Amino acid sequence: MELPPDLYFNRELSWLRFNTRVLDQVCDGGLPLLERLKFLAIYGTNLDEFYMIRVAGLKHLYDHSVVQEGLQMGHGKQLECIRSYLVAEQKIVQEQFLQLKEKLAQQHLAIQSVEELSTKNTEKLRAYFDNYLYPVVVPIILDPARPFPFLSNLSFGLILGLQHLNYAHKAYGIIKIPALLKRFIPVEKGVFVPVEQVVKQFAPLLFEKHSVLESMVFRVTCDADMEIIEDEGHDLAELISEGLRTRDRGDVVRLEVSEGNADLLEFIEHKMFGVTKDIYKSDILLNLGSLWELVNLRGYDALKSPTFYPKILAPLNGMDLLTDNAAIFELLDKQDVFLFHPYESFDPIVHFIENASRDKDVVAIRMTLYRVGKQSPIVKALTEAAHTKQISVLVELKARFDEENNLHWAQALENAGAHVIYGVPRLKVHAKLAIVVRQVGAQLKEYVHLSTGNYNTASAKVYTDLSLLTSNKQIAYDILKLFHSLSTGVAAEIGLKTLYMAPMQIKPKIMAMIAEEMRFKQRGRIIFKANALVDPTIIKCLYEASCAGVKIDLIIRGICCLRPQIKGLSENIRVFSIVGKYLEHARIYYFAHDRAKVYFSSADMMPRNLEKRVELLVPATSKAIQQKLMRILHIQLKDNVKAYELNPDGSYSKMPSVGESFNAQAFYEQEVEEHV
Incomplete structure (x- = not known):
């Protein structure tokens, strides 16, 4: 029997909540400043990919009126919810960036506007512009002979209002800023100016015989998913090569602009061919992912989390792994x-x-x-x-x-x-x-x-x-x-004897092990650790196990479509997410009454992993490995510093710090240090 759609969280909104947990690290005043800036860069790059793939796919389905059965909400409604969510969250992003910018300046790492610079530093910027920017940026006046240029995925630049010195009519211009350029231009130790501000400052040098009336920074995101139609008559390498040549030419799915003149915004909206619903106006820098340039600067270790160096432990430590091949x-x-x-x-x-x-x-x-x-x-x-x-x-x-x-x-x-x-x-x-x-x-x-x-x-x-x-x-x-x-x-057609292989074996094996735990009712125990839980059949099995009395803990870093703690359905299921210094990527599946008890896997509980990929599910091969895997699960379930719990309404709450604070990732760093 199929369950009602409202018993599953929407996949896209669940992903947005994961990125909100990334943003929550930016808001954590207990983290070093550049660690917080790093999470802001991760938040931005995550959102870019979400638009390039997930939103692009939704827009394609919506534009072509594709109907999918069993959806909790239609494609148009999902797009509206995504926009509303991100518009509300953008206020937090901007507040956090401005706070970090101010605090970093106090630590002698300043992002400044051209207007804030001394005359001497402005002259330095002019020299930089002449030597490094003037030769590579391309100014274009838009008129019937020079139409609006093609903008590839993640194109970034300026749209300008221009006035010819000898004619009365107004013109528009555009300057594309190549991705190969540095985003932050150093003018003196610890002082940087965004490249778009440098281009804006000296734009009059690019448009001779014109005065620059106004300008606006823009950035476009395009559909970057490659549709590879495979058949026996085509070479896969050739298909991929062709796809790569066309990837950057996808439809525009998002337009980001700086605050500016309404006339310029109207002009660029018109040129973007109908993406007006996906325009985001920003008071801060566009392309937050470029903040990695500042995060990776040398000389600012005091503003970063201490570096942990991975260790080689027994039985490998002391071995000559470099020269003794055997x-x-x-x-x-x-x-x-x-x-x-x-x-x-x-x-x-x-x-x-x-x-x-x-x-x-x-x-x-x-x-x-x-x-x-x-x-x-x-x-x-x-x-x-x-x-x-x-x-x-x-x-x-x-x-x-x-x-x-x-x-x-x-x-x-x-x-x-x-x-x-x-x-x-x-x-x-x-x-x-x-x-x-x-x-x-x-x-x-x-x-x-x-x-x-x-x-x-x-x-x-x-x-x-x-x-x-x-x-x-x-x-x-x-x-x-x-x-x-x-x-x-x-x-796609075979199975293995000792290991389990998707697409034929993993999903049936997981379902069978869930069913086995149900036989033990309240003595049943299941723990999953994965990146995502989306597959509706697996979720339905977990609901049934919960109804049978099985206690279930799910450590799901990202998307989770299961709705926990619903009376009569999932009251025995709790869902946690750990977002911290390291990206939680391991998948572990524990079943108390299975012979192997615990498995690790390359597969998440998603239809694409279980049905459309070659994946492996590997049982613990010894008591020692079994104990090591189970200990990882129990250590993570103790986390009350970097862990969040999923609520029945889809929101996440930080775990209450009852008693002593416990950070699972920090615990493992310390433990490994002590065992070297």
């Missing part, structure tokens, strides 16, 4: 290794691949790559090994916003001699895995790495993730079977 394999012959990043370093995983690429006894390496970053020691090791070993790599070309980077790495690997699989038709491969085949005496032996996170050394320092290194024969067999299914194109 050491890691000899260790895995004796025991599994389970790591909790970023508290425990990701370096052993990098060394695992590097050592395998150098070890003369290794005959083959197979991996999946989803997001590896621009500078990847892992890809470097694979390319260097490709001429002596069998290297097989699936590079997921459909990883959103990493398509271009992944296409580059796929081609580099192929050029080096590796066998490259360019994704799988109609599925994304989101499972994170590597398998090394090594000659040990007269036999071949396999060594496996499985993870909740990507092979990205940068994100591994700021995302919480889990890694398993093992030589377990059953797991190795499953991974080989999985990889063969990727090579032969049948991944």
Whole structure:
């Protein structure tokens, strides 16, 4: 039986509430100033992506009058709610930015307007403009011979009202500011001016024979989702390449403008072809994501949170992982290794691949790559090994916003001699895995790495993730079977024996384990830790378990469509979210009466993960790993500093600080420091 739509929170509004929790970190006066500014930058970049993908998709469905069954609200109503929510929240954003700007200036990190500068510094800006801006900005007067230019996604610049010195009629001009330019121009130590103010100050030099009457800063966001229509007659790499060429040419879905002349606003509204409902006027800087430039400045460590350096703990500490290629394999012959990043370093995983690429006894390496970053020691090791070993790599070309980077790495690997699989038709491969085949005496032996996170050394320092290194024969067999299914194109149709693989196995397995807990009624216990809970079937199963008396705790960082604490439906379910220094990215699923009890996974409880991706669900392989996973869950459930609880109305409340304050992320930092 289908449940009424109002028993599920709207996905988009739930996401907005997650970004509000990010904004709440900006408001936290207990955090260092640049830490708060960092969260403001994250808030801005999150919102950009939300508009490029989610709002763009809603607008497309609304414009084409697409009707979807079972929705709590129509697409038009969702768009209205999003606008109302963001307009109200924008006041908080602006207040917080202005407060931070004032406090940072007191700490000798000032964002100033041109008008605030001394004559000497204004002259410096003129020299900067002449040397670095004048050669690259493009001024355009808009007239029948020069129509309004194409604005690509995230275009940023000035719209101007102009008056020709010899004619009476008014004209309009535009200056596009290239993304390659610095956003904040240094004029002296600790004093910066936004680049758009510099361009505005010297705009008369760009429009000779004109006077500048008024100007307004603008920024556009476009539909950036690539529609890849896959069929057997097209090469996936070519389809992705074509999609990348057209991505920045999507329809405008948001226009941001600075406060300014009403005539200019009316003019640019008209040129934006009907996005007037998605215009946001701002009293502060546009493009909050550019604040990363200031967050990353050197010399301001006192304004940042103390840097934590990931540690290598037992049994890996003391091992020569850099030069002894065989050491890691000899260790895995004796025991599994389970790591909790970023508290425990990701370096052993990098060394695992590097050592395998150098070890003369290794005959083959197979991996999946989803997001590896621009500078990847892992890809470097694979390319260097490709001429002596069998290297097989699936590079997921459909990883959103990493398509271009992944296409580059796929081609580099192929050029080096590796066998490259360019994704799988109609599925994304989101499972994170590597398998090394090594000659040990007269036999071949396999060594496996499985993870909740990507092979990205940068994100591994700021995302919480889990890694398993093992030589377990059953797991190795499953991974080989999985990889063969990727090579032969049948991944959507197979199942594994020891592990569980989407799209065929994970959802039925989760549902079966929920049903098993229901048999134990009040003695039943379920804990989920995930990024998102959206799948309506899983949510319905959790509601049924709650009605049976099962106690359920859900640690869901982002979107949660389940409505907790509803009498007669979900009164036994509590939902928490932790938003802190690190991005909570690990997925853990605990069922008290299951044989394995606890699993980690690359999959969230979303239809796309469970039905449209290749994912893995991995049972704890030993008592020690089981206890480590369960302890992570219990430590996070104790958090009353960075944790929020979801209320029945969809809002979130900070956890009450009853007794001693407990920050789960800080606890793990301290514990790891003590165990080095």
